[in-house]
Amino acid sequence: MIVKEHGRTLSHDEWNDFIEALLEAHHVVITTHQNSDGDGLGSQVALAAVLTTLGKQVSLVNPTEVPSNYLFFTERFRIDVFDDRSEESIQEIALADLVVLLDANLPERMGALWKHVLAGREMGFLKVICLDHHLEPEDFADLMICETYASSTGELVYDLVRAMEKHLGKQLLDEQVAEGLYTAIMTDTGSFRFPKTSPYVYSIAGELVRAGADPNGIYDRVYNSLNPRSLKLLGSALNEIRFLDEENISWLFISQDMLKRTQSKLFDTDIIIKYLLSVPSVKIAVLMVEMLDGRTKASFRSRGEIPVNEIAGMYGGGGHRNAAGCVLAYSPEKAIQVVLKDIQAFLHRTTL
Template sequence: MILPVQGRTLKNDEWTPLIDLMLEGEQIVLTTHENSDGDGLGSEVALALVLKALGKEVSILNPTHVPPNYRFLMDSFQITHFDPSSEEAVAEVTLADVLVLLDANLHDRMGSLWPHVEFARELGGMKVLCIDHHLEPEDFADMMVCENYASSAGELVYDLLRALRERLRQEVFTPAVAEALYVAIMTDTGSFRFPKTSPYVYRIAGDLVERGADAALVYDRIYNSLTPPALKLLGLALTSISILDDGDISWLFISQEMLRLTGSKLFDTDLIVSYLLSVPSVRLAVLMVEMKDGRTKASFRSRGSVWVNQLAKKYGGGGHMNAAGCLFPFSSDKAQKVLLDDVRLFLKNPESFSS
């Protein structure tokens, strides 16, 4: 198992154990976390295209649907929503030799896939591989590359494919692969403005553009594709933001009623959280969304050395230093009260939340 190390880039030979396991498989399933984003989806598509070109039977099965602004990635490779009630879908998982989880390092982020993955490991010896860049990985995979220096899972997949190219002595970066990786890296770096956007990341982006990624088109497809319902939700949300505690905290709760009134969907909330840090005084931003099943999703963003992954960890979540999230298994009323008390305590005494 390769553990996180800050401030470096993996060398080609450090990818060898994972490449060995991946190449030994004939039937390979790729997946990412629930409520998938550009990093997970782009990384999946890039890796799937390369493995298919190498003659592998490859499928992408995800626990939730692809958001509309990322569906153009399916022009390059089919992404299927895993239906646990489908015998065909279950068989596709249980008969696979290798499963690769991208952009997540906790087994429960696989949602409805995980019980079938467990069964496949017991039944036929499926190998589970994990490629991720978040903090505090869970030790559940047969081989895990979890490097939190990386800006994105896409950065790691880029390095993996460079190592694979050297190993096989053949080119693997087609224009479609380059564009999928550009999606992954561009979105998870906030269009190259987040702190982990190192000089190396800019060099990767330049290389991917040279190899065929259309940077302007990718940006337009992802960020200029709001549906009318999503735009209505954004307008309603912006009027509902609360600034608390002398400007330290920004707070927004989106109810099922707000989603119903605007005709919007859960994935339409993803772009809203960035607005919560637009007030310069805000140190910690919280977006809470009421789920259909009664649970409550919380997303955290922060400035400076406010390690919101420690706050998320208290509730079984995780993420990055300045971007994290969790899922409360109880009502939104209770979740809001509990979380606001803890956010205030966390800002006053963050050490009390450290593990």
């Protein structure tokens, strides 16, 4: 069931079914999307802290590994990478009675994990609930709250925690929860500068700092913790940036050869896309990365009212108006040809 958009906040009654699902569960698996980010991971850790306080058995299981700049979260909670060849990984799902998906609204974003979650749901021992803020959700869960007006999933988890406090009559927002939620909101708002950073978001940030979140420390760990391989990749990549359409479009392709040469991993590419949009004339930026299986991962960014989620949607992806992505079942050569042609046509249509 998808709960329709309700505006800036949800009432306690609108949270009620979600809260009841969490309180009725005994063993909860919390997961997020492939190639996890600060919003997904911070929301995971915050919700895990709350449920642990309430005496629940909680496991954090993700489809892909934690990026190096978010490894500080693993000091708080163990975060496992799901391996569908591992009996231990499969058993972790089989023992759960509730799976919570955060920061994604499409089942395929769970990667190999989804097949086993779906099997448990179909057998009747596993319930699936989802909390997200992206556009165009798929109705696959037993309960889904997809609030697209929210700046981040972290904002929604904050509201959920406050609703749970009211429901239970006890305080749940502590330093550990605050650290996760501040990280989630900070990263998904571009350090509190993206369009959905409302006055309400700033008020949440203040409450999180009051509860113990350290803004300087969190920012430093997230953004000032590059490793040598990331810097080498960045140096190689910046030299390969190309422009089209009178510098209205910037694009970059990162090959497996470049990743191997710099000993980098897929998540090391995440810091690069912001440089593609740093030229004032650029309206759309696209970063394409060759994956190990031969497919191509594409990340899109835009300025103003240009909805790049529609471009990503052409290839089965999605996201936000100004930030979206997809994986194309194309070779790099074909992906570059097709995507650049489509972006040029899309830009001309949307800016006429």
